[in-house]
Amino acid sequence: MESFSRRSFLQAVALLAAGSVVSLPANAFGLHRKLRVTLVGTGVRGISFWGRRLVEQYPDQLEFVGLSDVNPGRLQYAKEYMKVDCPTFVNFKEMLRTAKPDLVIVCTTDSSHHEQIIGGLAAGCDVLTEKPLTTDEIKAQAILDAERQYGKNLIVGFNYRWSPYMTKIKELLMNGEIGEITSVDFNWYLNTHHGASYFRRWHGLMNKGGSLWIHKATHHFDLLNWWLDSEPDEVFAYGALEHYGKNGPFRGTSCRSCSYKKECDYYWDITGDAHAMKLYVANEAHDGYIRDGCVYRKEIDIYDKMSAQIKYANGAIANYSLTTYSPFEGWRIAFNGQKGRVEAWLDIPWMKNDSVDQESLHAAEMQQAENVDVIHEPVVLYKNWKDYQIIQVASERAGHGGGDRRLHDKLFKQTEAPDPYGHSAGLRDGVMSILIGVAARHSIEQGSPIKIASLTDLKPQAKRT
Structure with missing residues (x-):
């Protein structure tokens, strides 16, 4: 479910940048106006590196026309942090239909990248995905097939x-x-x-x-x-x-609630990070995601x-x-x-x-x-x-x-x-x-x-x- 065809690779070679990979010809989108950009996945990487930094450094080149995330609380904070005035969407497909972007930036969990990548390509958008491209060969092949079918470009974030x-x-x-x-x-x-x-x-x-x-x-x-x-x-x-994981001497759910704070060398006080508190802790009730999870929890x-x-x-x-x-x-x-x-x-x-x-x-x-x-x-x-x-x-x-x-x-x-x-x-x-x-x-x-x-x-x- 993924990868690039030989022809598309040659077309996109100037478009993609490394480690995060990327380089885009001036006419890559065939536009003579600002690039219409949407972001799906409003975690820390998305709203900072692919969000606020783009807003601050490239105001003449692009504009955000939509943000999407399954967590509505995190979505609202992302809008405030990025300092954008665009619609927000819990439903990704609705965002594609409504915002009509030129470029979709994907920063969701790695295992779901293929869903947004293929969805964006199918909607006629170019797609930029945070690394890694995806997590297994089946999804990789599906992305390859989609890129060939829809004729749009896929960019992978290789910055190193x-x-x-x-x-x-x-x-x-x-x-x-x-x-x-x-x-x-x-x-x-x-x-x-x-x-x-x-x-x-x-x-x-x-x-x-x-x-x-x-x-x-x-x-x-x-x-x-x-x-x-x-x-x-x-x-x-x-x-x-x-x-x-299971090898730890003790375990809990989160560092905040742990009774072994004094004994654990890996104790991390997330309350000292105001950004993480607003982005993650304040929005745990929406999806149950715990940012300061125990490094010794058994499900690892x-x-x-x-x-x-x-x-x-x-x-x-x-x-x-x-x-x-x-x-x-x-x-x-x-x-x-x-x-x-x-x-x-x-x-x-x-x-x-x-x-x-x-x-x-x-x-x-x-x-x-x-x-x-x-x-x-x-x-x-x-x-x-x-x-x-x-x-x-x-x-x-x-x-x-x-x-x-x-x-x-x-x-x-x-x-x-x-x-x-x-x-x-x-x-x-x-x-x-x-x-x-x-x-x-x-x-x-x-x-x-x-x-x-x-x-x-x-x-x-x-x-x-």
């Missing part, structure tokens, strides 16, 4: 590609600095603040988010596919739930440790791991090539002799400020039989390393700007990123490698087109 640091890595690899890439080691660490937050929310349930193989790692797999300029062919994986059924080996169609092999309860938040990657090696990392405390507050670190990354401090981060380039070279990359902390604003600018303002590194991506990229996670889940369940070609009608390409 657009950061200057990620771009420097792409530049080195693309320029052949280390020759043909043969293998990759990629390790991502979620800390006990950010990592734990997924287990407090609906993301801790397999039937809502498809596990962190999908919701979180889709970012990482998209980066791998983009960096390697190839598509995955086969995946073998391991995973288990050994820290959160996703993996909290994950490791996969990915074989690419061009012959490269990637070893990937995701940790969800690390003392620090960061990542490391190394590319091995026929002529050398590239190493890169961000936020590994001992590398800079830093002592960083982990909650503040994540808050800084999510910040959407326009005036940002420029920082410098190293990338190490090794060439066989030569001394290594440390390249200092001018980068940013806010907005996912500067990727957020670059993605938005490409979508709504700098639509004709050159894209030499292929930041813009199509539906095919969205599909290939989630299929690695889907294959990893199946591999764990079956104890065997999974061929990507067995999941949808897309056949992996040795070189991305």
